[in-house]
Amino acid sequence: MRSTAEARRAVVLNAAVSAFARTGFHATPVTAVAAAAGISEAYVFRLFAGKLGLFVAAAEACFERIVAALEVGAERAGDAGPDEILDAMGRAYAELIADRDLLLLQVQAQAVTDVPEIAAAVRAGYKRVATFVQNRSGAGDAQVQQFFAYGQLCHLIVTAGLEQVPEPWARALTAGIDHP
Amino acid sequence: MRSTAEARRAVVLNAAVSAFARTGFHATPVTAVAAAAGISEAYVFRLFAGKLGLFVAAAEACFERIVAALEVGAERAGDAGPDEILDAMGRAYAELIADRDLLLLQVQAQAVTDVPEIAAAVRAGYKRVATFVQNRSGAGDAQVQQFFAYGQLCHLIVTAGLEQVPEPWARALTAGIDHP
């Protein structure tokens, strides 16, 4: 026993988040995740319920990390007004997705929602994030909606690489968005 | 010669938009597109430069239809102020994506931007849409940015099926979004 199964699961999960984020569910072979985790493909299948189970677990981990980051960010704003808290959360989110993995995995998951299990995971994930934002910030519906709208815009900016485009139309879309 | 190659190409393109929208690039076999178009798989490969060429063509057609719809929508607002024109465009977009194909294909394309040709097509597509919205509406950068942010939020709502969720967090995200 080199390691415990639970510890291995965590390592595999990290590898899965990165791998699925880059190439998505269907284009990511389980071999790639196994190699990144430093174990055999066969053992990945023993640790998780198929490729689908692995992807769902990765998505859940992704949303969990996002909530944690927002929590930390909100802490910085203390118990200021909704505007300040949302602002602090936005900055925390911007820092979190600097490595792009968590952002890209959300995009990948949204693209595979024709698989019911994944759709359920996405809904559950956004439920956790949205209810947390609502409760912790105390902001109204419109403000919360705006928060998520600009979050989704951020997804487009990154996937399309709009930060690199100097033309006016791209500058309009990226204006004021933090991208460290 | 039952038909001209050009006519077939158009039929295949329609089938490709629908098929790729539902199951995405990697999970959609060319056989599925061929079957939907009523021709053989081999002929699809003669009409388009591989599966990738077919997907890129479908994405381009998608953005072309979006611009056309926004054009029609803007026409309804005539030469009113930027707010009214953007509003009319928003309604036109909501009508257009009632069948979900064009919306889902954008999501699918964004998820496969690790393929350079697709990333280029996505950038080119949004360039067309964004410059059109900018020029035709005469709105400022912030307003245009907001227009796209809520458009992207719309993508999340549809892929996650949030219209069906009655809980408060989902109501906050979907409030005021047209979904015919």
Place this chain on the structure above:
DNA sequence: CATATGAGTGAGTGCACACTCACAAACACA
């Protein structure tokens, strides 16, 4: 009628990949 041109396909080929299973090695404990 002869022949060239373009539409359209059936039958393959080769490969990547999800998933399995029999088996080995490390550890726990009596």
Place this chain on the structure above:
DNA sequence: TGTGTTTGTGAGTGTGCACTCACTCATATG
């Protein structure tokens, strides 16, 4: 030391799919 349990793997197996190619048939034209 013997026995059971858990970690871990190599070597398959079957299948789905992108892409090819030799071929047929319809039409147009001289």
